Amino acid sequence: MITREYINDLKAKNNGELNSFINEQKDNSSIQFILENLGRLPLDFDGHCLIPFLMNKHDNIRYLTVKNIGKLCNDKYLELILKVAKEDQSSFVRREAISTIGRMKSEKAIPFLIEMLKGTDPKVVLQVIRALLVFKSNSIVQEELKKLANHSNEMIQYVIQKQFYTKKSIKYLDKNPVINSEFMKNVVVYGDVLETLKYVPDESINLTFTSPPYYNARDYSIYPSYKEYILFLAAVFKEIYRVTKEGRFFILNTSPVIIPRVSRQHSSKRYPIPFDIHYYLIKMGWEFIDDIIWVKPEASVKNRIAGFSQHRKPLAYKPNQVTEYVMVYRKKTDKLLDWNIRQYDWEIIKKSKVQGEYETTNVWRIDPTFDKVHSAVFPIELCSRIVKFYSYVGDLVFDPFAGSGTLGRAALNLERYFFLTEKEEKYIEKIKHEINKETLFINKKIYFLDILKFKKLMEGNPHDFNG
Numbered sequence: 001m002i003t004r005e006y007i008n009d010l011k012a013k014n015n016g017e018l019n020s021f022i023n024e025q026k027d028n029s030s031i032q033f034i035l036e037n038l039g040r041l042p043l044d045f046d047g048h049c050l051i052p053f054l055m056n057k058h059d060n061i062r063y064l065t066v067k068n069i070g071k072l073c074n075d076k077y078l079e080l081i082l083k084v085a086k087e088d089q090s091s092f093v094r095r096e097a098i099s100t101i102g103r104m105k106s107e108k109a110i111p112f113l114i115e116m117l118k119g120t121d122p123k124v125v126l127q128v129i130r131a132l133l134v135f136k137s138n139s140i141v142q143e144e145l146k147k148l149a150n151h152s153n154e155m156i157q158y159v160i161q162k163q164f165y166t167k168k169s170i171k172y173l174d175k176n177p178v179i180n181s182e183f184m185k186n187v188v189v190y191g192d193v194l195e196t197l198k199y200v201p202d203e204s205i206n207l208t209f210t211s212p213p214y215y216n217a218r219d220y221s222i223y224p225s226y227k228e229y230i231l232f233l234a235a236v237f238k239e240i241y242r243v244t245k246e247g248r249f250f251i252l253n254t255s256p257v258i259i260p261r262v263s264r265q266h267s268s269k270r271y272p273i274p275f276d277i278h279y280y281l282i283k284m285g286w287e288f289i290d291d292i293i294w295v296k297p298e299a300s301v302k303n304r305i306a307g308f309s310q311h312r313k314p315l316a317y318k319p320n321q322v323t324e325y326v327m328v329y330r331k332k333t334d335k336l337l338d339w340n341i342r343q344y345d346w347e348i349i350k351k352s353k354v355q356g357e358y359e360t361t362n363v364w365r366i367d368p369t370f371d372k373v374h375s376a377v378f379p380i381e382l383c384s385r386i387v388k389f390y391s392y393v394g395d396l397v398f399d400p401f402a403g404s405g406t407l408g409r410a411a412l413n414l415e416r417y418f419f420l421t422e423k424e425e426k427y428i429e430k431i432k433h434e435i436n437k438e439t440l441f442i443n444k445k446i447y448f449l450d451i452l453k454f455k456k457l458m459e460g461n462p463h464d465f466n467g
């Protein structure tokens with residue numbers, strides 16, 4: 001039986017032995033095993049023994065053959081692989097052939113690669129682009145690639161825009177990511193969020209996590225129409241986009257709401273808030289990153305299935321709603337996450353590392369919290385996970401619809417700062433009560449301001465207020 005060790009032994013001996021061993025193979029499963037286990041090939045390896053396998057009837061064998069020839073990065077196989085790239089019946093093999101041609105870095109392949117840019121498979125075109133970018137300084141290549149700036153495929157468009165049209169940022173790395181938000185640290189503003197946000201500087205927030213008012217489902221959230229409600233949320237989230245630092249996160253907790261029927265002659269109406277608002281978020285520049293599903297125990301939610309349990313009639317099935325969405329968005333940037341992380345000192349990175357056990361899936365099972373004063377509070381566990389996973393120690397985290405201020409408590413506990421806005425006085429009192437409990441044992445000053453005081457503060461009169 002052929003083993004990996006045996007193949008390695010042959011590789012370590014002279015080239016001819018591996019060659020003649022490969023030549024001897026007739027049975028497809030042995031050929032496949034060898035091709036899968038060849039690993040790194042000796043530099044002087046003569047790839048000609050692999051060529052017959054390019055005619056094999058099994059796609060996977062032809063694919064592995066091309067891949068192994070690719071490891072040799074030698075343009076003496078260019079003609080052969082060009083033929084595969086043009087003629088092989090499997091798109092999977094053709095794609096690998098393009099990648100192999102790219103690895104050869106041969107100028108002779110340029111005309112062929114340019115021709116391949118006209119292909120309809122975006123994955124192939126992206127591979128061709130990668131291969132051509134090696135010759136980026138060649139004016140013909142550059143011209144051809146630039147033609148794809150408005151390609152119908154968004155990934156192709158993105159790669160070309162980034163390569164040729166994005167100005168290199170000369171912005172210095174902001175070593176202190178909360179510097180321009182100094183006056184917003186541990187501040188709670190009593191007032192309307194849109195009014196308050198007018199005084200918040202651009203790029204001053206590291207993370208926003210919020211659960212907006214549910215459309216007409218609670219006393220604090222009455223809107224003339226669903227359209228106006230969605231447009232109000234969109235206006236708030238657009239402002240949040242402005243005040244969020246480049247590449248940082250906005251996390252939105254919502255779920256569809258039901259407006260109960262007016263009478264037995266009518267049916268209730270269900271509004272898919274997360275799906276409707278998503279369109280606006282993407283349009284204003286938020287990039288969709290993840291959907292986390294928050295699952296609650298069935299016993300904790302309203303029972304909608306009772307009727308169906310009795311009559312069992314199809315169409316009238318109404319499952320109990322045990323989930324809410326926690327949608328994760330990132331402010332648009334051409335920088336990788338690493339760029340954001342590099343802005344912190346090593347000490348902060350070390351201090352912020354997520355310790356111990358943590359949820360590895362996007363399904364978060366968390367019990368809801370019920371409160372006598374506020375009817376829709378976040379469980380502290382939900383806020384703590386968000387703060388831990390999406391911010392660093394010392395960051396400023398924002399909840400525009402603060403309610404009882406649960407996010408603020410999580411931020412304090414995890415050595416972050418909070419900035420909260422809430423329009424109902426009774427909830428401001430609740431925040432005071434909850435946060436006071438939290439700060440009893442830590443020496444942290446919390447500022448409760450109305451909009452006027454906040455405006456003064458942000459206009460540069462920090463000494464004028466007594467928080």
Ligand SMILES: C[S@@+](CC[C@H](N)C(=O)[O-])C[C@H]1O[C@@H](n2cnc3c(N)ncnc32)[C@H](O)[C@@H]1O
Binds near residue numbers: 210212405423
């Ligand atoms: C779903 S609750 C948030 C509860 C919060 N997550 C908590 O843990 O307590 C939404 C909150 O937004 C507030 N709100 C609604 N419209 C607002 C506005 N225009 N400006 C500021 N707050 C607003 C409501 O008073 C309500 O407390």
